[in-house]
Amino acid sequence: MQTIADIYAAQPYWIWLAVGVILLAIEAAFTTEWLLWPAVAAGVVAVxxxxxxxxxxxxxxxxxxxxxxxxxxxxRRFVQRVNPAAAPDVNDRESRLVGQQARVVQPFENGRGRVFVSGAEWQAEMAAGDAPVGDYVTVTAAEGSVLKVATGAGA
Structure with a gap:
């Protein structure tokens, strides 16, 4: 402890710089976004x-x-504007499909068929109506790997 006190007495910026680097290393390891700002503050005090x-x-x-x-x-204010919590998760592909137009690639029989959307074919279910191959339907929900679709409503 005396060594740290001696370093601080001679050149206090090294202590603040070390605190900033340690906080930044922890932030880089865990990506919490909470330790970045104390690391920057330690850097400012070091300067x-x-x-x-x-x-x-x-x-x-x-x-x-x-x-x-x-x-x-x-x-915090800036991050909320740039990355709102209400936005769909970029890694949740199924939820991002809701509202998109899908092209029917296999006719619906007993409410089940296949659609093409976002570069892939998906199993789809339609509660009511009929959509022949080539028609467009709207994705209304996603349950696992099955999309719920409907005709109309912008389709």
């Missing part, structure tokens, strides 16, 4: 101490905390 602003560890900790809170709040 402030490197240019000669030496107010002591208490003040530096307060600046670090303030910058962390401000960056986290600003980033």
């Amino acid at each position: 402030l101490t490197a240019v000669g602003l030496d107010f002591g560890p208490g003040f530096e900790l307060a600046v670090f905390s303030l910058i962390t809170v401000v960056l986290t709040l600003v980033a």
Whole structure:
């Protein structure tokens, strides 16, 4: 512990730089988006101490905390605008198909057939109606690997 205190007394920016790098490494390993902003704040405090602003560890900790809170709040607002929670998951292919037009490739018999949508053929179920091969239907839901489709409604 004395070694860290000696390093801090001589060149405090190395301690803040180390804290920032450690936080950034943990963030890179776990991708939580929560440790990125404290890492940036530690980097800012490291730069402030490197240019000669030496107010002591208490003040530096307060600046670090303030910058962390401000960056986290600003980033949270920005991330919500860029990546809204209501948007479908990019990895959930089935839910992204809902609302798309699908071309019938196998006629529906007893409410079951096949459609082509988003570059692949899918099993499909239609509650009512009939759609011959070549017609377009609208995907209304996805249950596993079976799409629920309907005629009309923009089809």
